Amino acid sequence: MNRVCNPISADLEYGTQQKRFRLRNLKEHIAEGLLLLCAFLAVLSLLIIATYIFYSGVPIFGKVGFKEIVFGMTWKPLEDMFGIFPMIAASLLATIGAVAFGATVGLMTAVFLAELAPLWLSKVIRPAIELLAGIPSVVYGFFGLIVIVPLIDKYFGGGGNSLLAAIIILGVMILPTIVSISETSLRSVPIEYKEGSLALGASQLQTIFKVSIPAARSGIAAGIILGMGRAIGETMAVILVIGNTPQLPGSLLDRARTLTSNIAIEMSYAQGLHQEALFATGVVLFVFIMILNIVLTTIFRKAGEEK
Amino acid sequence: MNNTHIKIATKDLNLFYGDNHAVKNINIRIEEKNVTALIGPSGCGKSTFLKTLNRMNDLIPYVRITGDVYFEDLDVYKDYDIVELRKRIGMVFQKPNPFPMSIYDNVAYGPRIHGIKAKETLDEIVKNSLEKAALWEEVKDRLKQNALGLSGGQQQRLCIARVLAVEPEVILMDEPTSALDPLATLKIEDLVHELRNNYTIIIVTHNMQQAARISDQTAFFLHGEIVEYGATEKIFRVPEDKRTEDYITGRFG
Numbered sequence: 133m134n135r136v137c138n139p140i141s142a143d144l145e146y147g148t149q150q151k152r153f154r155l156r157n158l159k160e161h162i163a164e165g166l167l168l169l170c171a172f173l174a175v176l177s178l179l180i181i182a183t184y185i186f187y188s189g190v191p192i193f194g195k196v197g198f199k200e201i202v203f204g205m206t207w208k209p210l211e212d213m214f215g216i217f218p219m220i221a222a223s224l225l226a227t228i229g230a231v232a233f234g235a236t237v238g239l240m241t242a243v244f245l246a247e248l249a250p251l252w253l254s255k256v257i258r259p260a261i262e263l264l265a266g267i268p269s270v271v272y273g274f275f276g277l278i279v280i281v282p283l284i285d286k287y288f289g290g291g292g293n294s295l296l297a298a299i300i301i302l303g304v305m306i307l308p309t310i311v312s313i314s315e316t317s318l319r320s321v322p323i324e325y326k327e328g329s330l331a332l333g334a335s336q337l338q339t340i341f342k343v344s345i346p347a348a349r350s351g352i353a354a355g356i357i358l359g360m361g362r363a364i365g366e367t368m369a370v371i372l373v374i375g376n377t378p379q380l381p382g383s384l385l386d387r388a389r390t391l392t393s394n395i396a397i398e399m400s401y402a403q404g405l406h407q408e409a410l411f412a413t414g415v416v417l418f419v420f421i422m423i424l425n426i427v428l429t430t431i432f433r434k435a436g437e438e439k
Numbered sequence: 440m441n442n443t444h445i446k447i448a449t450k451d452l453n454l455f456y457g458d459n460h461a462v463k464n465i466n467i468r469i470e471e472k473n474v475t476a477l478i479g480p481s482g483c484g485k486s487t488f489l490k491t492l493n494r495m496n497d498l499i500p501y502v503r504i505t506g507d508v509y510f511e512d513l514d515v516y517k518d519y520d521i522v523e524l525r526k527r528i529g530m531v532f533q534k535p536n537p538f539p540m541s542i543y544d545n546v547a548y549g550p551r552i553h554g555i556k557a558k559e560t561l562d563e564i565v566k567n568s569l570e571k572a573a574l575w576e577e578v579k580d581r582l583k584q585n586a587l588g589l590s591g592g593q594q595q596r597l598c599i600a601r602v603l604a605v606e607p608e609v610i611l612m613d614e615p616t617s618a619l620d621p622l623a624t625l626k627i628e629d630l631v632h633e634l635r636n637n638y639t640i641i642i643v644t645h646n647m648q649q650a651a652r653i654s655d656q657t658a659f660f661l662h663g664e665i666v667e668y669g670a671t672e673k674i675f676r677v678p679e680d681k682r683t684e685d686y687i688t689g690r691f692g
């Protein structure tokens with residue numbers, strides 16, 4: 133600063149400025165500290181939850197035996213039998229079924245919205261799908277109980293409370309995730325790819341299925357895995373429609389019980405070893421979801437590298 | 440010029456983007472197995488005109504076209520199935536646009552779309568096409584690798600190979616070298632020179648030297664019209680129209 137000015141007032145100015153700086157620094161430090169604290173809160177919660185679940189759920193593996201729990205076929209807590217294999221199977225089957233259903237319908241919906249739908253129609257469909265994401269899961273369950281379950285009973289018999297009912301409800305629940313992520317990634321496929329394909333004489337559908345979808349595959353996969361995460365963790369809607377019998381389902385029409393519903397149904401009254409067994413169920417669920425998340429982030433990273 | 444076969448002709452062709460009259464009253468006769476260059480300042484309708492020939496403008500809803508385009512004496516907009524038309528009139532774009540898949544799959548894409556499934560046939564087509572596009576030697580050991588890993592010049596030759604694989608009669612090229620370095624440009628020019636023996640090539644370029652080097656006929660576009668069309672030598676040596684002369688000597692554009 134080449135300002136010519138009164139040295140005394142300059143000195144004063146310098147002093148107040150210093151003070152202001154210090155004050156500002158202090159404010160910034162506090163703000164930064166608060167932000168850090170918030171960020172840390174998330175990590176802390178994760179740590180506490182993980183520690184607590186493992187602390188409460190792991191010991192029983194030593195007492196009853198890992199194999200007896202994870203591969204045990206019988207869940208009779210009053211007789212100290214804590215086999216959760218039927219529930220692992222039910223969780224997996226419900227998730228796989230929901231994803232098979234939700235991903236197919238979701239991808240086709242995304243294709244329609246991104247490539248084919250006239251503007252006015254996509255303006256109707258897209259908000260409808262977004263609304264679907266905002267419906268509380270208990271409402272889904274209720275809807276399933278009142279509509280889907282009776283329909284299944286009517287056409288296939290067996291009461292209607294079944295793995296199939298859970299698959300249908302979960303499939304619809306994960307639609308919004310799959311549709312919106314797939315649509316976004318389809319829309320980001322460069323127009324040049326499509327032009328190149330059309331100019332070779334490919335039809336619009338050929339272009340979509342042979343160029344656009346493969347080009348958007350990592351985004352689509354991410355959407356599907358996110359949907360999978362939602363399906364495996366969903367509890368309330370499932371409890372209402374799946375029948376909750378803790379036995380290995382032999383068909384889609386059988387009643388079953390998932391890991392999440394097992395915990396939710398029995399936790400309120402369980403004690404002692406029984407309670408520990410429910411925490412062990414949580415541990416298994418936790419591990420499943422961790423694996424899913426690792427797969428998810430790997431795919432996201434791969435998708436990032438491709439670009 | 441009377442004995443030569445006319446491959447593509449237009450009659451009073453006009454194109455409107457909404458209110459924008461982008462192509463005006465084009466009457467042109469393009470000879471078979473010749474290279475026809477379209478030159479002119481940017482925004483004068485060269486790309487738009489080129490796209491009327493293989494109906495790529497059909498993708499844009501607000502486009503209106505009047506007049507006729509004839510390909511082998513049949514009306515492009517009335518007598519052809521669009522798949523058939525685009526199979527016979529291939530297109531290479533300004534920006535190399537290989538699909539994000541392997542080199543092999545890129546070239547095999549067209550034939551597969553058109554129903555060829557046998558592995559040996561596809562292998563044969565891929566090899567032939569890459570050879571014709573002067574790319575085979577460079578990629579024969581990495582056909583399974585992603586095409587996006589190739590250099591820009593290689594990608595553009597791959598796009599040419601991809602077009603050749605469906606055995607077109609006409610190849611439309613829209614400034615195929617504008618995104619490439621001089622060496623890669625030269626390779627494409629050599630390739631065009633080679634291909635003119637078997638294909639009818641229409642190439643848009645704003646590089647005058649390029650037009651002079653590789654074309655037999657040149658059409659000069661200005662504001663959507665063709666100002667002058669004739670043998671390249673004549674256009675560049677003794678242009679009839681003052682505006683053509685100005686453009687060629689670099690006085691505008």
Ligand SMILES: Nc1ncnc2c1ncn2[C@@H]1O[C@H](COP(=O)(O)OP(=O)(O)O)[C@@H](O)[C@H]1O
Nearest residue numbers: 456459461480481482483484485486487488499
């Ligand atoms: N997709 C489009 N929609 C609307 N106007 C367009 C479109 N493409 C080109 N145009 C207009 O048409 C005119 C000719 O453009 P173009 O054919 O791309 O010229 P050139 O290839 O000679 O540079 C320009 O005025 C341009 O703005």
Ligand SMILES: [Mg+2]
Nearest residue numbers: 485486487613
């Ligand atoms: Mg152009």
